[in-house]
Structure formats: structure tokens, C-alpha cells
Amino acid sequence: MPQTMRALVAGKVGEPADVLRLESRPVPAPRTGQALIRVKATPIHASDLHVLRGRYGFTPEFPTVGGHMECVGHIEALGPDTDGFKIGERVVAVAIPAVPGPSVAGTWQEYLVADTRRLLPVPSQLSDYSACQLAVNPLTALLLVTRELDVQPGEWLLQTAAGSTVGRLVIALSKHLGIRTVNVVRRREAVAEIKALGGDEVICTEDEDLLRRVAEIAGPDGVRKAVDCVAGVVGAQVSQALAPGGQLVVYGALSTHRQTDPAALTIPLQARSVIYETKAVRGFWLNRWFGATSPEDALRALSEVRSLVAEGVLSIPEGQPFPLERFGEALVLAESPAHGAKPLFVFDAQ
Ligand SMILES: NC(=O)c1ccc[n+]([C@@H]2O[C@H](COP(=O)([O-])OP(=O)(O)OC[C@H]3O[C@@H](n4cnc5c(N)ncnc54)[C@H](OP(=O)(O)O)[C@@H]3O)[C@@H](O)[C@H]2O)c1
Structure with a gap:
């Protein structure tokens, strides 16, 4: 050596x-x-x-x-x-x-x-x-879908940056579990690709209105569960698109990546919808999850990811x-x- x-x-x-x-x-x-x-x-x-x-x-x-x-x-x-x-x-x-x-x-x-x-x-x-x-992205996808939001077969899951590595894994896992996905992308060229991966619905923020499209797709019941890694204006729109009582888990802030001013790292939420529609917005961070999870449990979750990859569910x-x-x-x-x-x-x- x-x-x-x-x-x-x-x-x-x-x-x-x-x-x-x-x-x-x-x-x-x-x-x-x-x-x-x-x-x-x-x-x-x-x-x-x-x-x-x-x-x-x-x-x-x-x-x-x-x-x-x-x-x-x-x-x-x-x-x-x-x-x-x-x-x-x-x-x-x-x-x-x-x-x-x-x-x-x-x-x-x-x-x-x-x-x-x-x-x-x-x-x-x-x-x-x-x-x-x-470890990082597949585990994040698994934890968001199954443990953080416990999304059930047939339920809608709304996600942003659907073309990201995490986003693609969320689509594959959701397909496997019978969950229907609404996928938000920022480029028109990404739409066909996300559909080909098995994304049920795709919204392109380049030329579509996120709120209107979610209402068209999910109907009056709306979407009760969402994950967002863009934050900023897009994250805020996702929170508005949630049905009353819905939950949004924010796990990234891609729209703010070039910001160094902490005051600019925001998601402008509407107080009305948080209070009167009792929507919940919370964060997820793998580092804190590792801090709160025993090494044995963490290895168990990682082994689950390894099995999903070995079975070809996640690639x-x-x-x-x-x-x-x-x-x-x-x-x-x-x-x-x-x-x-x-x-x-x-x-x-x-
Ligand atoms: N909280 C946690 O523990 C945790 C764990 C894992 C990952 N993450 C976060 O998850 C996010 C995705 O990670 P990744 O490794 O999967 O990313 P990635 O594979 O590098 O892909 C980035 C994706 O984000 C899109 N994107 C970038 N800036 C954007 C913006 N301003 N608005 C909308 N879309 C934008 C890109 O779209 P284009 O294709 O159009 O360029 C691309 O599809 C990152 O923020 C990462 O930090 C968090």
C-alpha cells in the first residue's frame, strides 16, 4: 500500500x-x-x-x-x-x-x-x-415516499424537479407501489422523458400554470402529498396546490443554489392556507435522519434500497x-x- x-x-x-x-x-x-x-x-x-x-x-x-x-x-x-x-x-x-x-x-x-x-x-x-x-438519492427517495409521507397505492404524489436523480427514483418507486405521480419540470424537452419513465402526469413550468394544471389533474379532491426540492416560488406554488390538510415535505432548495444570503433562501407560504386549510410544510434532511436513527435501522433502510436496486425496481x-x-x-x-x-x-x- x-x-x-x-x-x-x-x-x-x-x-x-x-x-x-x-x-x-x-x-x-x-x-x-x-x-x-x-x-x-x-x-x-x-x-x-x-x-x-x-x-x-x-x-x-x-x-x-x-x-x-x-x-x-x-x-x-x-x-x-x-x-x-x-x-x-x-x-x-x-x-x-x-x-x-x-x-x-x-x-x-x-x-x-x-x-x-x-x-x-x-x-x-x-x-x-x-x-x-x-446511498444518498435512492435512500432519500425511499424515505420520502414510504416513511415521511407514507403514500398509499392509488394516491397522488406531486413532486418538483422530477428529472433530478431523486425525482426519477421517486417515479420508479411510485410505479412499483401503485402511487400516481404529478411531476413538475422546468424544461419542455424533459416532459417526454419523464412520461417515458412512467410519470403519470407532467407539468412544465416553462409554459404551464402549475396551480391550474394540478387542479385539472387531481380534480376537486386535489393532491394531499407533495415533495419539493426547488423551494422559492415553485415550492410556494406547490404548497398552494395542496388539498386542505395536505402535506409538503421540502428536501432541497435548487432555485436558491446561487444564493449566499440566508434571507433569500425562502419559500413564501400563504398564512391563509397554512391556518385555515391546515396544510403542513416540513423539511427532510438525511443528515438529521441519520442522527435520529440507530446504525442498525439505517443499515436496514440501506439494505432495502440495495434490494430494490438488485430487483430492478430502482435503477x-x-x-x-x-x-x-x-x-x-x-x-x-x-x-x-x-x-x-x-x-x-x-x-x-x-
Ligand atoms: N434533504 C436531503 O437529505 C437530500 C438528499 C438528497 C438530495 N437532496 C436534494 O435533492 C435535490 C436533487 O438532487 P439530485 O442529486 O437528484 O439532483 P440532480 O440529479 O443533479 O438533478 C438536478 C435537477 O434539478 C433540476 N433543477 C435545477 N435547478 C432547478 C431550478 N431552479 N428549478 C427547477 N428545477 C431545477 C434540474 O433540471 P434540468 O434537467 O432542467 O437542469 C435537474 O433535473 C438537490 O437539491 C439535493 O440537494 C436532498
Whole structure:
């Protein structure tokens, strides 16, 4: 094993392209309950970039290795008390720091040490470029649909940014569970694609009125359950489109991604509809879910995701590979409109 490795490190809070540097660092050694993972692939999620900008739900200590979500790799070494794991085994490592809870090493490096309670062995038929995205978005889709909103067969589920990775997984899971989806997209070109994926109804905000279309689709009973990751005006419209007593779970704020002023990160709700129509708007954040869930329960939920993927119910599109050296390009792609497959950092060929 080499003594040193490459890592993408941010020295301080700032715009990722300005603060990230490729550095050489010592390969860490696993302690009790930890494994050393040789990373094969790790995604660039928008949230990874917000962590570096200092506008996410937690801020790591700087300097920090980037990538605070997930990766896939092989176990290279094991510390004491790590029964049940084998050297060479391929695992997904969940690097999401629980809130409240301990911080976890960043994934944008060749090797990282991880708590074995956050490792999930993955089937060989799943490629590295898909497996490295197994935890965050598929788990979010599963938890939103089944646990947060408990959407029942035949019920409508309204969702925004339906073309996002989470959105596509919500469509696939909903189809499997007999849930009907109303999918909001911002580009006309995305409509046919979402229909082809099995989205029941698609609303395009480029040229359609969200409220009017939801009323046409769901009729007088309206939509009782919705998930939103756009926030701002679109999130507010979704809250207005809910039936009385309806619930909206907000899990992202894509429309505010370039905002650094916290006052601009808003969803302008109508007090009338919150009070007199008793609509509920609440948040979901995987970090807080990990903080409130035992490691055993969290692994159970992740295993459920793994089974849904193995059964072909959920599919994870392979990401676009980038070597660490091309991080500038990968960062731009991660937040470009219509970027398609998620950019990934990869460390050697599959
Ligand atoms: N709370 C949690 O724990 C949690 C967990 C996982 C993900 N998330 C959040 O979920 C969201 C989606 O993540 P992802 O990885 O699935 O995203 P992704 O695959 O990168 O896709 C982003 C999607 O959002 C759409 N979009 C971007 N900006 C938009 C805007 N201003 N208005 C409307 N649509 C917009 C894009 O549409 P185009 O195709 O038109 O470009 C694209 O379809 C992110 O906000 C992420 O932070 C939250």
C-alpha cells in the first residue's frame, strides 16, 4: 500500500473552484471499528458544493477533504472489532455526517477510513459508477415516499424537479407501489422523458400554470402529498396546490443554489392556507435522519434500497467519470442545467 495519496482539499470556506486544491496526504490507518477503503468512485452532489460554500446544514472543520456524501471502494485494511468484513470486499461507504453526531472523512480522496457500521457490501452486478450513488438519492427517495409521507397505492404524489436523480427514483418507486405521480419540470424537452419513465402526469413550468394544471389533474379532491426540492416560488406554488390538510415535505432548495444570503433562501407560504386549510410544510434532511436513527435501522433502510436496486425496481444511472485532476470541469458540470448523468471522481478504470 502506498504511504501517500491524492486528495481534493478545501483550505477554507469559499467557491469550490477557488478553494479546492489537489494535495498529497498520508494514507490514514483504521482504528477500532473502522475500515480503510480504497475509493473507486465518488459522486459530486450539489450539496457537496454547498458544504464548501458554508451554506449547508453543517460546516466541517477546514481544511477539509471534499465530498461529504458517499463512495464505493474496496476494503484495504481493517482495525480491531470489525468482524463480518473481509479485506478486498466491495462496499458503499456512507460519509454523511449525522446531525447531531460525529463528522465523517470526506470521500474525494484515494483512501478513507470509515466506521464499519456505515458500510454496505454491494452486489457485483452493480457497476462502480452506479454503486457510488446508492446511498444518498435512492435512500432519500425511499424515505420520502414510504416513511415521511407514507403514500398509499392509488394516491397522488406531486413532486418538483422530477428529472433530478431523486425525482426519477421517486417515479420508479411510485410505479412499483401503485402511487400516481404529478411531476413538475422546468424544461419542455424533459416532459417526454419523464412520461417515458412512467410519470403519470407532467407539468412544465416553462409554459404551464402549475396551480391550474394540478387542479385539472387531481380534480376537486386535489393532491394531499407533495415533495419539493426547488423551494422559492415553485415550492410556494406547490404548497398552494395542496388539498386542505395536505402535506409538503421540502428536501432541497435548487432555485436558491446561487444564493449566499440566508434571507433569500425562502419559500413564501400563504398564512391563509397554512391556518385555515391546515396544510403542513416540513423539511427532510438525511443528515438529521441519520442522527435520529440507530446504525442498525439505517443499515436496514440501506439494505432495502440495495434490494430494490438488485430487483430492478430502482435503477441508478451511471455517472460521468472524471479523474481528480479535472475537478474544475466536473464542478462546472455538477451544477449545469440539463447536465444529465452525475459527475463522479474515479480513481482507476473499472
Ligand atoms: N434533504 C436531503 O437529505 C437530500 C438528499 C438528497 C438530495 N437532496 C436534494 O435533492 C435535490 C436533487 O438532487 P439530485 O442529486 O437528484 O439532483 P440532480 O440529479 O443533479 O438533478 C438536478 C435537477 O434539478 C433540476 N433543477 C435545477 N435547478 C432547478 C431550478 N431552479 N428549478 C427547477 N428545477 C431545477 C434540474 O433540471 P434540468 O434537467 O432542467 O437542469 C435537474 O433535473 C438537490 O437539491 C439535493 O440537494 C436532498
